[in-house]
Amino acid sequence: MEIPERNKSKLRGPKTYEEEPRRDPSLQINSKEPFNAEPSPFALSRSYITPEDKFYKRNHGPIPVLMDPSTYHLVLTGLVEKPLSLSLEYLRQLPKHVVTATLQCAGNRRTEMSTRRKVKGVGWGAAALGTAAWGGARLSDVLTLAGVPHCTRATTLGGRHVEFVSCDVCKEEEGGPYKASVPLLHATTPEADILLAYEMNGKDLNRDHGFPLRVVVPGVIGARSVKWLETIIVSEFECQGFFMQKDYKMFPPSIDWHNIDWQSRCPLMDFPVQSAICEPRDGIVVENGTMVNFRGYALAGGGRGIERVDLSVDGGKTWLEAVRLPREHFPGEDHDPQRPNWAWVLWELKYIKVCPPVDVIVKAVDSASNVQPQSVDEIWNLRGVLNNSWHRIHILAPPPLVSNL
Numbered sequence: 001m002e003i004p005e006r007n008k009s010k011l012r013g014p015k016t017y018e019e020e021p022r023r024d025p026s027l028q029i030n031s032k033e034p035f036n037a038e039p040s041p042f043a044l045s046r047s048y049i050t051p052e053d054k055f056y057k058r059n060h061g062p063i064p065v066l067m068d069p070s071t072y073h074l075v076l077t078g079l080v081e082k083p084l085s086l087s088l089e090y091l092r093q094l095p096k097h098v099v100t101a102t103l104q105c106a107g108n109r110r111t112e113m114s115t116r117r118k119v120k121g122v123g124w125g126a127a128a129l130g131t132a133a134w135g136g137a138r139l140s141d142v143l144t145l146a147g148v149p150h151c152t153r154a155t156t157l158g159g160r161h162v163e164f165v166s167c168d169v170c171k172e173e174e175g176g177p178y179k180a181s182v183p184l185l186h187a188t189t190p191e192a193d194i195l196l197a198y199e200m201n202g203k204d205l206n207r208d209h210g211f212p213l214r215v216v217v218p219g220v221i222g223a224r225s226v227k228w229l230e231t232i233i234v235s236e237f238e239c240q241g242f243f244m245q246k247d248y249k250m251f252p253p254s255i256d257w258h259n260i261d262w263q264s265r266c267p268l269m270d271f272p273v274q275s276a277i278c279e280p281r282d283g284i285v286v287e288n289g290t291m292v293n294f295r296g297y298a299l300a301g302g303g304r305g306i307e308r309v310d311l312s313v314d315g316g317k318t319w320l321e322a323v324r325l326p327r328e329h330f331p332g333e334d335h336d337p338q339r340p341n342w343a344w345v346l347w348e349l350k351y352i353k354v355c356p357p358v359d360v361i362v363k364a365v366d367s368a369s370n371v372q373p374q375s376v377d378e379i380w381n382l383r384g385v386l387n388n389s390w391h392r393i394h395i396l397a398p399p400p401l402v403s404n405l
């Protein structure tokens with residue numbers, strides 16, 4: 001694949017961490033280089049649309065640099081009739097779609113999984129997700145420009161997968177870029193809402209989140225939403241990169257590093273039904289009979305909405321149904337209640353009497369009646385992905401003022 005000089009993008013993936021952007025100091029840093037950080041659960045649940053500075057950041061290398069956006073070109077090539085090189089300006093002239101979608105890392109809540117049995121990977125609390133209004137061109141529309149019609153399973157040249165290639169330098173790829181793919185049918189289905197996004201919450205994407213252009217694959221683990229997109233390749237096979245073949249796969253609890261066969265599993269795509277308590281924080285101390293406000297999130301992959309959220313303030317003996325906060329619509333958003341639901345539900349329950357010490361638990365049900373597993377034991381896996389077990393926090397009683405010696 002020879003790209004003419006004039007169509008070469010000036011997007012650059014540095015090898016060192018000297019050109020990192022500024023970040024909100026309130027983020028909890030899980031790894032400094034590469035930069036991986038999440039907000040506090042409390043901050044996360046304050047707003048339906050997550051502000052960019054509070055949005056979790058998941059990187060595998062230094063953040064790419066683009067000095068002049070007019071030098072950027074996206075190359076679309078491979079098994080298509082009309083390979084293309086598209087400037088940012090051209091992409092901005094295509095019909096713009098604004099899709100509110102929650103991005104969630106497959107490693108969200110990994111640290112909890114490790115408490116049972118150690119897992120490998122960056123530790124994450126329950127805030128490795130966020131909801132943004134992503135604005136950009138639809139991938140399905142861009143593919144039609146290359147001669148691939150909507151809803152195509154295979155191109156005339158035999159292409160069946162759409163691979164997204166970045167320009168960042170990742171050690172897992174031995175210095176190569178981050179990449180991932182989705183099946184061609186998914187990529188060419190307009191209702192799947194896969195975007196080539198240049199905006200996040202009405203502003204140009206910032207560097208941390210993929211400036212100037214990123215993929216957003218709604219309803220699917222964050223790992224497939226490639227940032228700093230440089231090339232799209234339509235190919236016969238699924239992407240063979242590390243993050244598709246040797247990571248982001250889920251194994252049964254019986255598999256460990258000595259008996260793993262990576263080829264035996266599919267790359268993860270849709271994420272399962274998930275929920276967590278964001279307020280109050282785990283471990284708070286309250287007097288017996290205190291009225292407490294609870295708030296959190298629930299979401300489902302694959303465009304399935306949330307049917308119900310159950311909360312127990314007595315360790316799972318009885319359950320209350322949480323109230324969903326109104327879904328906010330971002331100005332200009334594509335909105336049709338008949339269409340798939342890509343975004344989370346924020347829920348709350350107010351003035352609930354608690355009798356500590358007690359465990360408060362949340363679990364959600366999605367629109368296909370899928371439920372969350374009760375504990376981490378059933379879903380433990382060596383990479384610590386997709387922990388969607390019932391989420392618990394502990395509410396503690398104050399220490400006694402007088403006690404026997």
Ligand SMILES: Nc1nc2c(c(=O)[nH]1)N[C@H]1C(S)=C(S)[C@@H](COP(=O)(O)O)O[C@H]1N2
Binds near residue numbers: 057059103166221
């Ligand atoms: N180029 C590139 N794209 C990437 C990654 C990366 O390291 N490099 N990380 C992926 C992972 S694992 C996740 S969860 C999301 C995180 O997106 P965010 O940092 O915008 O929240 O980006 C995905 N896209």
Ligand SMILES: [Mo]
Binds near residue numbers: 105222223
């Ligand atoms: Mo991720």
